[in-house]
Amino acid sequence: MNNKKFELLAPAGDLEKLKVAVLYGADAVYLGGTSFGLRAKAKNFDEKQMKEGIDFAHSHGAKVYVTCNIYAHNGDFENMAEYFKSLEEMGADAILVADPGVFALARKTVPNLDIHISTQANNTNFLSALFWKELGAKRIVMARELSLEEIREISQNIGDTEIEAFVHGAMCISYSGRCLLSNYFTGRNANTGECAHPCRWKYYVTESTREGEYLPVVEEERGTYIFNSKDLCMIEHIPQLYNSGVYSLKIEGRMKTSFYVATVVKAYRQAIDDFLKDPALYEKRKSYYKEEVSKASYRGFTTGFYYGSPGSEEQVYTNSSYIREYDFLGIVLEYDSENKIAVIEQRNKFSVGDKAEFLTQKGESFPYEIEEIRDKEGNTTETANHARQIVKMKVDRPLFKYDILRKKAEGDESEA
Template sequence: MKRVELLAPAGDLEKLKYAIIYGADAVYIGGQVFGLRAAAKNFSFEDMKEGITFAHERGKKVFLVLNIIPHNEDIHYLEKYIEEIKDLGLDAVILSDPGTFMFVKQYAPDLEVHLSTQANNTNFMSANFWHNQGVKRVILARELSFDEISEIRAKTPPALELESFIHGAMCISYSGRCLMSNYMAGRDANRGACAQPCRWEYNLVEKTRPGEYFPVEETEDGTFFFNSKDLCMIEQIPDLIRSGLDSLKIEGRMKTIYYVASIVRAYRKAIDEFYKDPEGYVYDPKWYEELQKVSHREFTNGFYNQKPTNEDQLYTTSSYIRTYDFIGVVQSYDIKTGIATIEQRNHFRKGDKIEIIGPDYYYSEHVIEDMYDANDNLIEVAPHAKMTVKLPLGQPVKPFYMLRMVARD
């Protein structure tokens, strides 16, 4: 059985490394232009080179997004940009615009092309059209069911790969093609600058009474007309694989390294368990529990099983649920002393009960009894971002391991 690819977001070089260490088969990244996450740190050309080398040394792939819907002014920079990226060693570029596709084919004909979900790929005829143009992979629209995906797989060539989102934020607009942000905030969502007005709170105005705002009483907390729950398909890994998908994609180039690593780790475990024994596969609820320890909204299955209903919208708040704080990353471990050197990422102190997670196990608990600064002075608290902290731990740890703790009230 051909193994499905687990594809993770990487908003910067650090996230790329954590995604791969925690189990991604491939990552998708954005350069500093032409990607749909303008607010992410994104990658310089030097970062791309380092990230591609890091991935390839571990047998993993790197895809670059070029999936904005460009205007004329964008096109003027495209030829030079493609010339600069074509020899970096990228495994594919992801795009949505036919003009961008033409540029890539003209100036970098050897680059593999994946068609973005922004292109609204909802049927087998569209998928076949793009395959005939030279597209290697079609990223399907989020608005498809398992039955529709299976039919597309059955009516397209095996050489055409199919990819679909399985986890992360959902856009209220069709396959992400939204005009609300442009209209309300002057920020073009289709060129990477979405202000997420779908998450804002709204009131109702009657036509003949301008200036009078009437609350629509969904809850006492506010009114959120367009606010979707987050997609989560961890419970349906067998269905995803058997539908014929070649790649399972996680959303989140704007998210933290803790988010990326934790989500990838849970799906990696579920996928690997399936391939060990497809017929005897048993879903483990602890995978879902791990996903809930990461900042998230309530979860939905999106369109996979049925068209969404009012149960798939969030009417109470646009805020995230955060039950755990990500507090640090392991930089090194001295096996003789049992002391780990930690880079602080959030406030913690002596006496806190923490959890240690890594790519190869779920977590262990530890109470901080002693802690030291970079100069080996005893300290009571680690209050400064990215300060070096030394912690005696009861077990060996490795670089890239993470520390978390239950969020304080």
């Protein structure tokens, strides 16, 4: 195997998720500031958090990319140059840009700061990629609608310009987020990051003279979900991504939980490391990676457009639920190795007697039966069920801050 390496790129919706992503093995994270990004609803980073996040990532050898991918109107440029300069001063490793005007301003004001061209710019061919390369882009994020064959062709034509591609997470039914469904139904604009996800709702057909009579398109009593895509998952196709010239493997989901980020990042980290070390080992462990990645919620998996246009089997017609095989019970805040006591912040109810497991950033996960829970004051309690309740539990094996307590879910589905 040659020396070329992948980059595993993870979403960082807030500071905790950034730290989780880095500790569980991401080589880089992407995040939004409070201005000029697309994910308005994600808890974006203010200046202080951004600085802390960048310093944390750098101290662990990881990079930070900041999304500045709005489609700017004339009035949006106010303060943008200062913002770029402050990102550069804070040590951001690159900005993600979609709009040519924003790109031009960034080149002028921060010529030494790397620019990645966002998927929002719909990069679907090598001439577009060359266009951005010649203007100075360091990296191009591929449109989700490309096949591996098309990516290979682009890669062969753009020299050392890096290629980033989505490998895991939710898919839009529309063209890379260019969608008016949300705007039409709710007034919330998908392209400023406020999507209400109406593609996940259920739809019926009505005949114009039969008011109130709803005809299902597919016979299923809860209606049909004609726009509801499965989630992308390429964990079983790492060699194919490698051979197509993709450098950065991007996980979608700045709105997801720390549990989701930890689970998905760790699974891809293992898959990539195994593949780079020994492709035969990777082939042998493929079903394990898939099983691990499935412990984060998903809507069924698809390989999207990578092997050609998705067919009807890439949609979920029967419901809009997530499959959730594991519950996120809590996250480790501290571990006292002398007394073997873990301090845990609760995220979902758990009780004495639960058969849980720890997902650890280092080494294999391990089973853990909850025998005793103590509250902050040291009193025993049967259950941890207050939001973000701090509890203490005896755990013999060493833990680290941000290790995660999880449990196999009793029902396997939850509403999206």
